[in-house]
Amino acid sequence: MNRPARTKDMIRAEALRLFAARGYEAVSMRDIAGAVGVQPGAIYNHFPNKQQLLFALLGEHMERLAEAWEREAAALPAEPAARLEAFARFHIRFHIERPDEVFLSYMELRALVPELFVRIEAQRRAYEGALKAILEEGAAAGAFTVDDPHVTAMALLAMLTGVNTWYRSGGRLSKTKIENYYAALVLRAVQCV
């Protein structure tokens, strides 16, 4: 990776960090440039504008999520409970490692212009659909207590994603323990004990 590519990556990294810490609107291009160690104008050599910089961060995160889930789904067990547990564990694992990206992709979607917003929205819907499908299969198979797969999916995703509101690396609980804990909560919530 050559010098300029490193600048682009640093912009990405610092923008992510700052957007997550203070919010998209509260961060100026000057702030990002200052954190990277370049002048504001230099950013425009790598991203056409602030919106597109945010969009790049969000879009890349959603793509990585989709790809990671695809790999996971390829080796998914057959049994509904195992599938649900796998999803829960995957979600915790993936999200707990990327608190900034997750925070951004939940909090700063609204900062996108509608055209870009809908593209991220669609990627998110697709991912939510994976959980919904598992819930529907489990419900059809009589394995889960799920009257309304959509509502249950939203509730479980909120619960799982919420881990980032309190988890701090190096805290009392290990990531593995948290994964176990949340997986159990999810399974019990659909009465799959």
Added chain:
Amino acid sequence: MNRPARTKDMIRAEALRLFAARGYEAVSMRDIAGAVGVQPGAIYNHFPNKQQLLFALLGEHMERLAEAWEREAAALPAEPAARLEAFARFHIRFHIERPDEVFLSYMELRALVPELFVRIEAQRRAYEGALKAILEEGAAAGAFTVDDPHVTAMALLAMLTGVNTWYRSGGRLSKTKIENYYAALVLRAVQCV
């Protein structure tokens, strides 16, 4: 209520609406003044600055939440499961009615200067403590499956509060049905079926 008091209330209402819709940083005092129908300077007759306006909205919400829960808690049943259900139902009921306040109080806390931030944080902690206490009592009584009351409390609150990310008044499901649904999810998650 006289003319000026109405202006102050309108500022509160429009600021809440706009902050929730676009985020604190993305809303200007001009925007709020415009929505109210006064000049920007007039806002400063009622709130000393933008920070304090946000703080007023958040603080008042947290106080209303605390008061409402106090009233609820006064008539709380004795049995752990019933207590937990009551909390879940209360939380859904209270939050589903105030999507803007809830959104704000979760998303824009960071916009507060540290001094004001900690005051809201403390109010939130107190409320979270109520759920934690119920979980601890239930666990002690052997009524719930709760290894870690703190983590379970955080998970359940995230799940419950998450209702606002998808619920839109007038949608497919009535508020009562949603309340029932979430209450059941919560009870099952602690294996209290």
Added chain:
Amino acid sequence: MNRPARTKDMIRAEALRLFAARGYEAVSMRDIAGAVGVQPGAIYNHFPNKQQLLFALLGEHMERLAEAWEREAAALPAEPAARLEAFARFHIRFHIERPDEVFLSYMELRALVPELFVRIEAQRRAYEGALKAILEEGAAAGAFTVDDPHVTAMALLAMLTGVNTWYRSGGRLSKTKIENYYAALVLRAVQCV
């Protein structure tokens, strides 16, 4: 003196103090109102606007100066040196007692609109004329070394008025000593030893 008159006097006093301390432009009507303990609007019951408030302070000062000098001049000795000494002593005595008024009337003249400016200017010219006349008489009588009465007058006035840039009440030197000191400086400067 009744209540409202006291308010007017307090406005005068606080405005004088604040204008002298920070400058006319740097002081807001709110500052003055706050110092007096009333709301800004109340000032307008006593002075039509900020300009006229400044003008009142300056004009009253110049009138008091003119009156005081008139009284002094009525009992002026005949001899040029004694007249000059009397002027110097009077000037020091009068100015050292009113540092705020003096400061204002030298520094904030320019803050006046031209129409009001010329009125204060004229009062000042009249006072300067008194010194110039003494110098001219003394020069004509061969008592002083004064080639250019105007320049000498300006130089001596600057020297005398300058006392306020360093004199602080309660300092090392008494007012009387300072008066003696400056009187001697003035007399020597016109070689009247």
Added chain:
Amino acid sequence: MNRPARTKDMIRAEALRLFAARGYEAVSMRDIAGAVGVQPGAIYNHFPNKQQLLFALLGEHMERLAEAWEREAAALPAEPAARLEAFARFHIRFHIERPDEVFLSYMELRALVPELFVRIEAQRRAYEGALKAILEEGAAAGAFTVDDPHVTAMALLAMLTGVNTWYRSGGRLSKTKIENYYAALVLRAVQCV
């Protein structure tokens, strides 16, 4: 000198002119920008804020004064009277050429925040010290009538600096004549005739 450097110099020049004419508080960054022919924001590429712009003008003036006096002092005669005369002539010559800088540095010191104020104050004290030293030497040598060197120094400086309150270039008297006149006043004031 390239284009941008010219902008910075023009900002300096116009700010000096406007501050001297109307006072620091009465001049807006818009005024300065307008006089220079740029947008207000452009000023901030050269000076971090209005305070620092004023401080730059004052500090540079004081430095130029110190340097000029240093050069003068290097060739100072030995005799007290000649030294005092040299100081008086230097002061008049230097100040009569820079009415705006002088006006600013006497009138707008108070507009500086304390931290910047003390730095200019210190530079001024150092310069005043030069005159005081001459007076003390002359007094010690029995050449001057100076009871209190500090008071005499303040009085003489006020007199000399006062030249700017009335001198207008192109007036009745040449700069040389004024220099002669003030030098004589100063010498006589310490009875060094």
Added chain:
DNA sequence: AATGAATGAGTCTTCATTCAT
């Protein structure tokens, strides 16, 4: 005579963005 709320213009400063170098 005083208040409290309002106005409309203005304050300093910051911003995203552009562009010649």
Added chain:
DNA sequence: GATGAATGAAGACTCATTCAT
């Protein structure tokens, strides 16, 4: 690819002043 200077619009906030009460 990066800089430094610039723009034009907008930011929060303040101001002198007015006026109904």
